Amino acid sequence: MLSYVIFTLTLCGIYALLALSLNLIWGGVGLVNLGLAGFFAVGAYASALATGAGAPVLIGWTAALAVGAVVGLVVTFATLRLRDDYLAIVTLGFAEVIRLVALNERWLTKGSDGISGIKAPLKAELGLMGFNLFYLGLVTLIVAGVWLLLRRLDGSPYGRAMKAIREDQQLAAFAGKTVLRFKLQAFALSAAIAALAGALYAHFQSYVSPDHFQPLITIYIFLAVTAGGVGRPSGAVVGAYLVVIFLEATRFATEWVPGLQPVQVAALREILVGLALILVLHLRPQGLLPERIPRAPKPAPFKA
Amino acid sequence: MTLFLQALMNGLMTGALIAVPAVGFSAIFAVLRYPNFAIASYATIGAFAAWWANVVLGLPIIPALVIAFAIAGAVGVVAEESALSRLRGNGALIVAIASIALNLVLENIVRFIFGNDMRGYDLPLMRDMRFGDLRIGPQQLQSLALAVVIMAGMFAFLRYTRFGKAMRAVADNPDLARLKGIDPARIAIVTVFLGAGLTGVGGVLIGLDTSIDPLTGYRVLLSVFAAAVLGGLGSIPGAVVGALALGIAEELALIAVPATYRTAVGFIAILIMLTFRPRGILGERAV
Numbered sequence: 001m002l003s004y005v006i007f008t009l010t011l012c013g014i015y016a017l018l019a020l021s022l023n024l025i026w027g028g029v030g031l032v033n034l035g036l037a038g039f040f041a042v043g044a045y046a047s048a049l050a051t052g053a054g055a056p057v058l059i060g061w062t063a064a065l066a067v068g069a070v071v072g073l074v075v076t077f078a079t080l081r082l083r084d085d086y087l088a089i090v091t092l093g094f095a096e097v098i099r100l101v102a103l104n105e106r107w108l109t110k111g112s113d114g115i116s117g118i119k120a121p122l123k124a125e126l127g128l129m130g131f132n133l134f135y136l137g138l139v140t141l142i143v144a145g146v147w148l149l150l151r152r153l154d155g156s157p158y159g160r161a162m163k164a165i166r167e168d169q170q171l172a173a174f175a176g177k178t179v180l181r182f183k184l185q186a187f188a189l190s191a192a193i194a195a196l197a198g199a200l201y202a203h204f205q206s207y208v209s210p211d212h213f214q215p216l217i218t219i220y221i222f223l224a225v226t227a228g229g230v231g232r233p234s235g236a237v238v239g240a241y242l243v244v245i246f247l248e249a250t251r252f253a254t255e256w257v258p259g260l261q262p263v264q265v266a267a268l269r270e271i272l273v274g275l276a277l278i279l280v281l282h283l284r285p286q287g288l289l290p291e292r293i294p295r296a297p298k299p300a301p302f303k304a
Numbered sequence: 305m306t307l308f309l310q311a312l313m314n315g316l317m318t319g320a321l322i323a324v325p326a327v328g329f330s331a332i333f334a335v336l337r338y339p340n341f342a343i344a345s346y347a348t349i350g351a352f353a354a355w356w357a358n359v360v361l362g363l364p365i366i367p368a369l370v371i372a373f374a375i376a377g378a379v380g381v382v383a384e385e386s387a388l389s390r391l392r393g394n395g396a397l398i399v400a401i402a403s404i405a406l407n408l409v410l411e412n413i414v415r416f417i418f419g420n421d422m423r424g425y426d427l428p429l430m431r432d433m434r435f436g437d438l439r440i441g442p443q444q445l446q447s448l449a450l451a452v453v454i455m456a457g458m459f460a461f462l463r464y465t466r467f468g469k470a471m472r473a474v475a476d477n478p479d480l481a482r483l484k485g486i487d488p489a490r491i492a493i494v495t496v497f498l499g500a501g502l503t504g505v506g507g508v509l510i511g512l513d514t515s516i517d518p519l520t521g522y523r524v525l526l527s528v529f530a531a532a533v534l535g536g537l538g539s540i541p542g543a544v545v546g547a548l549a550l551g552i553a554e555e556l557a558l559i560a561v562p563a564t565y566r567t568a569v570g571f572i573a574i575l576i577m578l579t580f581r582p583r584g585i586l587g588e589r590a591v
Contacts (some may be wrong), residue, residue: 030397032397032400032401034404078575078578078579079578081582082578082582084396084397085338085339085396085397085400085537086533086537086578088339088397088400089339089529089533089574090571090574090575090578092525092526092529093526093529093530093567093570093571093574094571096526096567096568096571097567097568097571100564100565100567100568103564104562104564104565216408219404219405219408222401222404222405223405226401261419263415263419263420264415264416264419266415267412267413267415267416268412268416270408270409270411270412270415271408271409271412271413271416273405273408274405274406274407274408274409274412275405275409277401277402277405277408278387278402278405278406278409281391281398281401281402281405282390282391285391285394285398
């Protein structure tokens with residue numbers, strides 16, 4: 001039971017990173033990324049391959065961040081001058097392409113068998129239980145760090161410029177903000193965070209395969225950010241913890257419904273997830289922790 | 305040369321099948337102005353409705369198609385009115401996200417009822433026809449003919465009926481249409497019924513070729529989007545042209561890349577198109 005709780009909390013942390021990633025661009029500049037699962041996969045494979053080739057784990061994670069940022073730039077480049085629904089369609093396609101590559105390029109990814117035996121840092125020294133606790137602490141620490149950084153960003157002039165772009169990009173451009181550059185930077189940073197989440201996941205599981213990166217993950221994260229509150233990093237984190245707990249709860253709830261086939265149980269759980277997202281959008285679109293709009297600082301009094 | 309001609313012909317046929325759901329998607333987009341991801345499940349629901357009519361009730365394919373159209377259309381209207389319509393005021397992206405959740409719900413309702421097994425329609429087996437070195441399956445030919453007839457019907461509806469004209473008016477300028485006494489809510493319902501129904505029929509036509517399962521619609525979702533973007537998002541003739549172009553591109557690409565990368569062709573096509581001609585082949589608003 002304890003190891004189940006530790007596992008669930010670690011997963012909460014990884015989802016929280018993904019939620020922070022989505023919140024940065026959706027709550028920030030108002031773009032959506034329907035390819036989160038794809039960036040998650042890119043980071044997981046990047047780190048698995050780098051450490052598999054002999055690099056230390058920290059280098060693997062750095063590689064995941066870098067590859068995520070570069071891929072994010074590439075994906076957004078063609079669409080940013082267009083209306084935002086184009087980016088939604090393109091990112092969805094991107095996630096599918098990543099899944100296809102992971103499935104078919106056996107020389108690189110071992111196809112549907114997946115890559116196993118990914119380095120788990122300090123596992124030999126700490127033992128299984130010790131490692132799980134250590135990793136939970138590490139993931140939680142990283143979430144806290146990213147959360148703090150994004151909260152700082154939110155309140156900074158940069159963050160306010162991002163939200164100005166979200167509200168009215170023409171007005172923001174008129175006020176002298178370089179809309180395109182802000183969007184590219186925000187998307188690259190967001191993609192890097194999602195990739196880091198993937199890397200953390202890969203080393204936690206010691207195993208990645210294309211099955212781990214279903215589009216369903218993207219829906220979970222949308223549910224998390226919507227439930228927590230779009231536009232506020234704290235909301236994203238709280239939302240992610242709630243969603244993982246909700247997902248685990250549906251596992252127990254469906255056990256109580258008698259006479260169902262396993263496939264029906266799985267279907268029922270996904271129906272609950274979809275209904276939850278629709279309900280949240282209807283009943284509390286601003287989320288549990290609604291966005292707080294900070295007052296713009298008063299200009300310093302003019303001294304003659 | 306034979307290889308090329310065969311690919312071209314196969315491309316036109318797959319393109320014509322993708323065109324049916326792409327027209328449905330574009331009609332909804334043109335009038336309601338949001339990309340509806342739930343069309344994947346509408347296609348699946350249509351495919352299963354026709355399977356039920358064909359295999360369980362023993363009806364021939366044409367009545368099964370009519371049933372698929374009606375059921376997918378009705379599900380589309382109920383889903384739109386209960387889950388999406390009240391969110392329209394919050395912007396296109398929120399409705400799009402809700403439609404993804406809706407798709408998840410509907411797809412899993414199909415899975416709950418029918419399971420994950422693949423099912424095939426009850427059709428007579430027919431030998432491929434040969435023209436010189438080219439081969440055509442009679443089933444493909446029949447689907448092609450059905451697709452052409454269905455699309456001709458849709459164009460006639462848009463062109464000559466009062467409702468079709470009202471739909472085009474709302475798509476062009478909703479405010480002006482309202483001033484002219486057109487009720488946008490009624491137009492929305494009819495559009496969703498037609499769009500979802502067409503998508504359902506598209507699901508059947510795609511399923512006739514091979515088999516169906518709860519992911520039938522999701523698998524063609526990207527191709528449908530790609531066709532719509534290629535032709536110009538929101539343009540109905542554009543969706544047809546985009547689908548044919550995409551079908552040919554997919555089949556020609558098969559000569560060079562493995563078949564598993566078929567859906568990737570759509571993605572690459574979208575990226576190239578958006579970079580060089582963001583308004584699509586038959587240009588609609590892009591920005």
